[in-house]
Amino acid sequence: MKFLEYKAKGIFARYGIPVPRGVVASRPEEIRDPPLRAMVKAQVLIGGRGKAGGIRPADGIAEIRDVAGRILGMDIHGYTVRTVYVEERLDIEREMYLSFTIDRSARDTLLIASSMGGVEIEAVPHEQLFMEHVPALVGLHPYVLRALTRALGLEGHLAEKVADIARRSYDLYRAEDAELVEINPLVITKDHRVVAGDAKLVVDDNAEYRHLEYAKLDQDRTPLEEEAHAKGITFVQLDGDIGVIANGAGLTMATLDILNLKGGKGGTFLDLGGTDDPDRVAQAFEILIKAKPSVILLNIFGGITKADTVAQGVKRALDGMHATVPVVARIKGVNEDRAREILKGVGMHSADTIEEAAELAVQVRRGGV
Amino acid sequence: MKFLEYKAKGIFARYGIPVPRGVVASRPEEIRDPPLRAMVKAQVLIGGRGKAGGIRPADGIAEIRDVAGRILGMDIHGYTVRTVYVEERLDIEREMYLSFTIDRSARDTLLIASSMGGVEIEAVPHEQLFMEHVPALVGLHPYVLRALTRALGLEGHLAEKVADIARRSYDLYRAEDAELVEINPLVITKDHRVVAGDAKLVVDDNAEYRHLEYAKLDQDRTPLEEEAHAKGITFVQLDGDIGVIANGAGLTMATLDILNLKGGKGGTFLDLGGTDDPDRVAQAFEILIKAKPSVILLNIFGGITKADTVAQGVKRALDGMHATVPVVARIKGVNEDRAREILKGVGMHSADTIEEAAELAVQVRRGGV
Amino acid sequence: MSRTAVLLTRKTRLLVQGITGHQGTFHTRAMLDYGTKVVAGVRAGKGGTKVEGVSVYDTVREAVATKRANASIVFVPAPFANDAILEAIEGGVGLVVVITERIPFHDALEFVPYARSKGCTIIGPNCPGIISPGQSKAGIMPSHIFSAGDVGVVSRSGTLTYEIVNEMTRAGFGQSTCIGIGGDPIIGTNTVEALALFQKDRATKRIVVVGEIGGTAEEEAAEFIKKHVTKPVVAYVAGRTAPAGKRMGHAGAIIQGTRGTAESKVKAFADAGVPVAEYPRDAAALLGST
């Protein structure tokens, strides 16, 4: 789960992390009582807003509304700006970087900090990064914070403030099941406050059941992905036109790769998982059909999965939606012959291997079959 | 740090563990608004109150005051009752046992429970005990509580209540740096409440700095031990008459043992620790002299400890208190010759080994020297 | 005759946590049919009953004490899985196979290092389990596609592995042990650790690594192979066409910025002298040329 900046900042504030004062709006005239020396910031779930012109200064209510009006509706890397955040403009003395994230290799949490803030962390040279693991079994102890503030060259009150923000960020990271808590830039103002200039928060989708309050947030999903998510279906929209559906994430990825090697391009990643419940299969196919693929490529390798009930689900969806989209299927599993029978009834093309199925799908798309 | 029952129950209540309603008093006439069906309970830091007659039922204010008057001032295993706790008398359906304590061998926390409550846990047969470790690194998880309530033969609401009390007891154990959190009996009342019938709490002395609010509690110490504790001196009063002082806990114990083998009996355990600061030594000796020993046996094995400054401290204390108690000393360490000189000046007897020193102390005590 | 294998042999005494659920019951039957010594099931409140002829206990400790179980397979739903896994670790089993998917990784950040500190091996979470063909299966994979042999297989995915193993079996390359290490970002046994086990195992002569996008497990595996693996290794990497920033089904299968791409993984294997199959079925063919 990703969070728009203003929502992330709301959560940060709950943990006592200082954030600038701000107001949110989806139309210029909604902006009331904003900070009068402001930054107007596009709220989109993608980086690079600043360079794209999505973050601009404005002074006074009139200019703020004017600038907001120009930012609202902008397209930033494919994302339409529907919300702006009008925030107190900070007098920046120094910008730093601070984040907690998961280190998969070390199977541990990684604290990353840098005295180079306000830029993409990937662009910061390795020797400019402070990195320290924070093991979940013992938690964040003062020695890490001492090393952190030392690496940032901070002393006295500023060191204490940054250490405190780091401690609170880690609490947030743990308690909110975050994958990423990032403050970039972490700003020292000219009047010696330490404030989260930006706030990025990504929460583990698998922990949604522990944070039901987040379930309805704006997500980085297309409307169809959102619909699939609501139904518990693993679905990603891609930029090709062949609808790929398979069982298992790895197999679905491999099917897309093979399709590509055969000259086709996948328009969907749809992982049926282990299900052979015809109702679930039908639901998944409905999503798939709504994605308007030119052809559907179905690849089931079901050692245990019952192929015939999968086929029933496919048939049910095609019939129910009066869909005429051609289906190329490669089905292996229990009752695979019966499955082929059922799908032949809806005009399905059949293949023995993924490779053949992929080739066939490409041919069908070209109108060659 | 040990706690009188009513103080322990106050802390238990803070953690949401149900305790009976009660009032505390040090004189019968102080008892106001007590539960009218009551148990009057002697508040002493020693077990076996019940058998000694320190816990008695009483009904109505008159009888309660009368019974309290008889309990106050009682001597229970050497402890004078200065406080009574007048508590709601429970209608007991069942008594159980629950505790969290430290398991030194396993270097872990041990949860002990039994469906035999209200008796000394040492007397309960091993097969009647439920025991499960609770590792600090991961904490108390539901599987432990499920096993616990199952072992106690509980189901439904009662199981939930007991699991909840166990969870809260563990929280208390961790947060209060407890060595022991014991509820014995843990009572199920006839109206299906689950209540801590008694409450025992022992907090790690080493964690006193994290719990300064406990520093002034009644402790299981003699007044002289209390005085020593306040001065940071490690001192235990024993029932012999020879004042033993040494440096290091193990060496002090060994000195007491050797004294015993030589026919003497130690009256004090006084561990000087690593200090050779004459002021600290003098303070320790003052405590020792107040214990009125017939002889003092001083044993210093100081590889690094400066023997002469230790001797200066001894002299200062003896001079300052005009004490005439004979001192037998065995001193090894830096400047040990100079130390002997100093102590010879105050009439000290000197020995080369602990064994000789112990023998000499016994002789001196018998007037043989 | 006793054969060696990695982690799981015919002697392994398995208990099933969550045996009374649909999946638990179904796969208990399937594992029994395969010859796995499923000695006990665990489900609080169902102690004393039987599932597929297997005695059910209320706690892991009872199951271990009564039936000398030394491994566990976990089917318990995600919200209760952490508890079940800790119960298994504390109960003293040496191997815990976690089938459950969608466990929050913050839970794994605790139970994975804790298991390690107790000398307990975790496989998964979110994995198909482990099978030593002809000996035992602690997992949900279709048994009939496997055959006993000398190829060790380590994989981040389920059905894709079945596809590859099926082809291997048809081509005559039987398997010593197949470990589905799982598709989550935090897993108990990673690719490098599985490789180390196969390198040591006498029954394993060759190794297949099935990787996918996300993280750097394959890059680390390639590095490890260069330094420590003397047995021939072939690899397949899924997700060559996956876009950046999208989670491809597995919680761990995501390209983040420029990290975790298939190109990087394929290149790392190539640099380590590990042939990488273009199509899944080619893995078996590549094995033939090692």
Place this chain on the structure above:
Amino acid sequence: MSRTAVLLTRKTRLLVQGITGHQGTFHTRAMLDYGTKVVAGVRAGKGGTKVEGVSVYDTVREAVATKRANASIVFVPAPFANDAILEAIEGGVGLVVVITERIPFHDALEFVPYARSKGCTIIGPNCPGIISPGQSKAGIMPSHIFSAGDVGVVSRSGTLTYEIVNEMTRAGFGQSTCIGIGGDPIIGTNTVEALALFQKDRATKRIVVVGEIGGTAEEEAAEFIKKHVTKPVVAYVAGRTAPAGKRMGHAGAIIQGTRGTAESKVKAFADAGVPVAEYPRDAAALLGST
């Protein structure tokens, strides 16, 4: 010539945490004088300074990176000791000797198992440290009473051990390594673990165990000796006259109910065929007859 020893040898590169304190500075000098390779000190805020010629760093990580320290000795006061110990463990040293006394045992309940999970050995807390005579000292014991030899000494106490070792040295029984395991209830390395190290160590031919009342370390040691120790062992137990329920100086030296008595410990040793000295000085004499 390189000699074996337990845990600490002349090659050990020691860092001192809390080097700028009175005790830290004093014992840094003493350890240097003994020949210990004290390669660095750590004290936050004092990085860049020197103590007794030893470079001080702000963090353990810097000290390890710059000076390749592989062991640490902790003099940091109790309220900050947990933090210092965790810093040492995470900093990657393999041995942490904790001199600090009065550390709450709830802290030790965390750092002791955590150290173990990271393959780090903790000695202490509340201990005099460890010395391999003639090689190195990571501790606060008076150096001059020790002599190199073949007796391993494990002890829960400080000065009492000096007394015993002094007598051993006079009687010609030099020591391979002496480990003061500490007087706290929760310690990083216990008597059994020290015995296991001595049993394995080629430089150790005989062993002295110095025990005291409280807990069951000696009973477990006796059991372990019976089963696993082939080298001769003699013992001493302090506290035969200690009353029940009183803490005798060490946090761990307390008879609780009927548990932890000297009688029980002496009996356990006798049952295991371990001679128990009546007087501390007798330990040396008993060694002569083993």
